Amino acid sequence: MSSVVVFFSLPMLVASALKELRVRPGQDATLQCWGPRDAHITLLEWSRPELSSQGYVFFFQDQRSYENYQHESFKGRVQLRDSSMKDGDVTVILRNVSVSDTGTYECQITTSSTRNGERVVKEFKHSINLTVTINISAGHNVILPCRAPNIDSNSKAVVEWSRADLGKDYVLLYRDEQPDPEEQHPSFKNRVDLQDRQMKDGDVSLILKDVTTADSGTYECRVFRRTNRRMRANLETDPITTISLNVAPEDGVSRGHAGLVAALSLFAVIAASAIFIKLKPPSPPLSFPSVCIKNILCL
Ligand SMILES: *[C@@H]1O[C@H](CO)[C@@H](O)[C@H](O)[C@H]1NC(C)=O
Ligand SMILES: *[C@@H]1O[C@H](CO)[C@@H](O)[C@H](O)[C@H]1NC(C)=O
Numbered sequence: 001m002s003s004v005v006v007f008f009s010l011p012m013l014v015a016s017a018l019k020e021l022r023v024r025p026g027q028d029a030t031l032q033c034w035g036p037r038d039a040h041i042t043l044l045e046w047s048r049p050e051l052s053s054q055g056y057v058f059f060f061q062d063q064r065s066y067e068n069y070q071h072e073s074f075k076g077r078v079q080l081r082d083s084s085m086k087d088g089d090v091t092v093i094l095r096n097v098s099v100s101d102t103g104t105y106e107c108q109i110t111t112s113s114t115r116n117g118e119r120v121v122k123e124f125k126h127s128i129n130l131t132v133t134i135n136i137s138a139g140h141n142v143i144l145p146c147r148a149p150n151i152d153s154n155s156k157a158v159v160e161w162s163r164a165d166l167g168k169d170y171v172l173l174y175r176d177e178q179p180d181p182e183e184q185h186p187s188f189k190n191r192v193d194l195q196d197r198q199m200k201d202g203d204v205s206l207i208l209k210d211v212t213t214a215d216s217g218t219y220e221c222r223v224f225r226r227t228n229r230r231m232r233a234n235l236e237t238d239p240i241t242t243i244s245l246n247v248a249p250e251d252g253v254s255r256g257h258a259g260l261v262a263a264l265s266l267f268a269v270i271a272a273s274a275i276f277i278k279l280k281p282p283s284p285p286l287s288f289p290s291v292c293i294k295n296i297l298c299l
């Protein structure tokens with residue numbers, strides 16, 4: 001068929017959308033994204049790139065959303081803020097977030113409009129980093145959840161909990177069915193363990209006792225099958241879970257640090273969105289004349 005489809009490049013003004021968002025577990029996250037005000041949105045895809053093989057965060061086409069295409073963990077939790085997408089608002093609300101929702105969210109919009117008798121298809125992309133931060137006061141115990149499907153105590157797994165800013169030392173290195181104190185950072189001695197050493201259902205959550213403000217940071221959980229070589233496993237691989245922990249001083253203690261952390265948490269990067277517009281070369285010569293009437297699609 002002689003379709004004249006032009007991928008038209010026009011700088012799009014996206015209302016200043018957040019590129020980073022921090023929320024606490026149990027809250028709702030508003031993932032902002034706007035398409036153009038005046039074009040028909042034919043397709044809206046919200047995805048998390050690292051989960052995209054298992055489905056979308058939210059998928060909308062032909063005036064409706066498709067739950068079948070959604071990743072299991074997002075079913076029933078995501079909806080458009082404005083179901084009419086007025087003014088190109090394709091923001092979605094993600095309900096009841098948990099730490100495993102931390103990650104990059106991508107909004108991709110495809111629009112269709114007609115210009116001088118030609119169908120104009122455009123694509124827009126915007127991404128947001130969502131961080132679900134656990135907030136706790138000093139002196140308490142906290143559980144940092146992590147689940148490694150297909151792992152249990154029989155699978156001789158090596159579990160690594162680490163914090164990038166601590167360099168080579170682990171928060172907890174668990175192997176041979178017990179914690180290995182040798183490579184552990186001194187500040188975690190006798191304060192950490194697996195919540196369940198049986199690792200039932202792949203539960204490799206970390207329990208961290210008597211937290212202090214110095215425990216604030218980004219924790220990473222990795223799991224490996226044990227190999228014969230007793231070498232340090234590879235911290236370069238992507239973690240299963242990344243958890244942001246914010247420890248506020250105990251009541252009555254100076255709030256200076258908490259204030260700073262809160263200020264940093266509120267710091268929002270307001271910037272124009274990264275927009276990638278696909279530019280397709282003009283179609284090759286048509287095998288038969290294409291008749292285009294003004295304002296009518298020539299397909
Ligand atoms: C929120 O999610 C947690 C699991 O992350 C679940 O246990 C809880 O029931 C959910 N709450 C609501 C109100 O859906
Ligand atoms: C979002 O997260 C990705 C992956 O962790 C990172 O590469 C990127 O720089 C982050 N973007 C912002 C705006 O923080």
Ligand SMILES: *[C@@H]1O[C@H](CO)[C@@H](O)[C@H](O)[C@H]1NC(C)=O
Pocket residue numbers: 024135136137248262265
């Ligand atoms: C974190 O918790 C402390 C008290 O535990 C509270 O004062 C502070 O406002 C909380 N911060 C955020 C960002 O929720």
